[in-house]
Amino acid sequence: MRLLFAVLTCFTAAIHLAADGPFSQKTLDHAAKLRELGLKDTRAYSLVESLTVEVGPRMAGTPADKLAVAWAEKKFREMGFDHVAAEPVPVTHWVRGPEHAWITAPYPQVLHITALGHSIGTPPEGLEAEVFMVPDLATLKKSKAEDVRGKIVFINHRTEKSRDGNTYGKTVPGRAAGAAEAAKLGAVGVVIRSIGTDSHRFAHTGVMRYEEDVKRIPAGAISNPDADMVQAQLERGKPVRIKMKLDCKLLGTVMSANVVGEIKGSALPDEAVIISAHLDSWDLGTGALDDGAGVAITMAAAKLIAEAGVRPKRTVRVILFANEESGLEGSRHYVTTHQDKLQNMIIGVESDFGADVIWRFDTRIDEAYLPVADAIHKALEPLGIARGSNRAFGGPDMTPFRMMGVPVVSLLQDGTDYFDFHHTADDTFDKIDPKKMAQNVAAYAVFAFLAAESPDGFGRIPVTAGSP
Amino acid sequence: MRLLFAVLTCFTAAIHLAADGPFSQKTLDHAAKLRELGLKDTRAYSLVESLTVEVGPRMAGTPADKLAVAWAEKKFREMGFDHVAAEPVPVTHWVRGPEHAWITAPYPQVLHITALGHSIGTPPEGLEAEVFMVPDLATLKKSKAEDVRGKIVFINHRTEKSRDGNTYGKTVPGRAAGAAEAAKLGAVGVVIRSIGTDSHRFAHTGVMRYEEDVKRIPAGAISNPDADMVQAQLERGKPVRIKMKLDCKLLGTVMSANVVGEIKGSALPDEAVIISAHLDSWDLGTGALDDGAGVAITMAAAKLIAEAGVRPKRTVRVILFANEESGLEGSRHYVTTHQDKLQNMIIGVESDFGADVIWRFDTRIDEAYLPVADAIHKALEPLGIARGSNRAFGGPDMTPFRMMGVPVVSLLQDGTDYFDFHHTADDTFDKIDPKKMAQNVAAYAVFAFLAAESPDGFGRIPVTAGSP
């Protein structure tokens, strides 16, 4: 009897809380329905299959990038989105040609190399020099010019696995700034241990940056087993020489597009929740995990909301950004060209971390609205999603939005294996688990629906820069 | 008290059996010592590191093949083997050049391809044709010439995982005979789904054979994810076209060598136990698993016997065969040139299935000697090795020996992951676990020592052919 009383008390309390919370029971019931429907979703899996098979790699500025834009517009229209648009964006067009490298001494070996994005090429006959190895970028910065001059710098910095991807942040500066720092000391080229957590012979590409007034030198990444090989030869105490031939170049600026698809809100259609991904990919794989998965998850989640019978008050806007990979060009352009509408963008999120399960919900909103976020989290919790901090990153393409004060959330995916495939030829459709992908669709649908139903949005966050 | 009695009975029975069995307790104690020392072995791991780093890929007939022969001779001498020799063997020399393939229609995509060993190349401008897909070789054989003529045949036969590798035998006929069977029906080329159990973008090479009086057409393998791609495009119902450029050719016959290292027997030095591996590898990886591991395991096991203080009665002969990969040329040549000595080869084994743990001991000996094999098995059992059948394969290079009546054993390694890496660029040193490799050294040392101590050898097995 006492137990029954306790159960009844809890039950009453729960209903009472719901009635008092930011969402009506009816709204929460519909969120629960979306969650269940999402877990059965197969549309996202089909979408990423279609994108990877019918378009494949779609590096910004390439003909396939245009195919991807056309693909996205067509899919949005076929799925009956209320508003579909391809908004033109100028993007940097860089191309990769054949790429080869070898250890030429003391023990000749083939190396699996790939040029870093935006690298210049080598002379057609190749570039050969002795190797100078450093364990990381910090050590390179402290190295003496007399040791580095005329050499190819090898940044032998291994990326460890992590669930949240924090380890990527430790090694990626070597990829971005290695060439500039090496050139300041007179190096003729840079080779990095791939920013990747696998032990397969795939080199991981990714963008790098030259500095103004610093000589531009070619930069490539070699696979982990190849980095082991260079290291093993160096450990034998003899000078090691590398020859590399990279035939890549920057072609200037061409047009691409951000592709937008909207499910219009029933009461406040001008206010929008943004769920996003990036449409471009690197050229080596078919961009299944990065970021075909995000494209598919966000499109499928919005479509699920549209077909589940209850239109939320506000608009759910899916944005598939152009050229995330080499400079967030699509999202920067979007924020710049929609500056007058930023106040109506109540919150945003990007899915750009593969297709593994979502395990944590982070927010970055005005603290006054945390109870609303917590109520959304309660609806996500049955999916195995924990409540995280109020310091969400939001995803790379949310950076320009965040800087302008737009609140963001992160639906953090398990990234333990993400960097096994990231930016390699091995980022292909077979790496996606349809069950895990459906959990993502469920989470995005629940989040987007409830955020669009929130009483008053999520306020604004501090602006961190005058312009994106 | 009854328990103690039972224990004592067992103990006495065990001693009694040992005294009555083929080996003295002293010999069994030394075998146990070798087992313990073997489990601590690090020499094999160092040897395969050395071979992969200082020689690397060593395809038969290439300059690196000669380096490998010199490496093996030098290592045998450094380790103090009693007799070291490089016995010349003529080998087929085939070379691989650049290789590329694409789907050109309906949805252009890059394919990761590698030529099959001994394939002819395509014309320099490439070979482009519509794809005709078959699920396996058997279906190809039953296909109609009118369906195949002028097309590139795609044999889409997936290799499943298995511990003993039996699944390899199901798909490998498509690799070996696919080109000939396709050419009989008028095909212009063949592409197979790689004989590999991974889902990474590595194409798996391996030898193929043309038939006399059948037109020679180029043959390549594409990785599993690429095979998925071709299949997915075909499933859309439109004709799929592939273009392939393979720049490979047969260069004729050049000299290589079988490298032999012996630990001489104390009483019957002319009689030998053969433990073997193949020194050559494919050109794509560094031949760590196939067959650097076997080279290292057998060398280290023999050295362990030499340094453990008790010389067995008979010689332990390590043979590192030339060109196993494209025709068992070294082992055939060895048997042909040592035909008069075959009677003195009391038993043989080859390690050529990677570096995972040994789990089963098979024999193929005269049945009268099975008690001796069972006694050897008892010494292997503490390593987790089960007793298998008397229908051992022995390893590919034991085939010519077996055919001539030489008894063989198999120390079967767990092959579950072997075909993930087999014949790919990804067969590299990082794939080897030093602990598992040490278990192999322990097993080989125990087997070789006890076999060399056997009272009267293992008899002969039926001769299955007049010549190897």
Ligand SMILES: [Zn+2]
């Ligand atoms: Zn991305």
Ligand SMILES: [Zn+2]
């Ligand atoms: Zn990326």
Ligand SMILES: [Zn+2]
């Ligand atoms: Zn082999």
Ligand SMILES: [Zn+2]
């Ligand atoms: Zn092999």
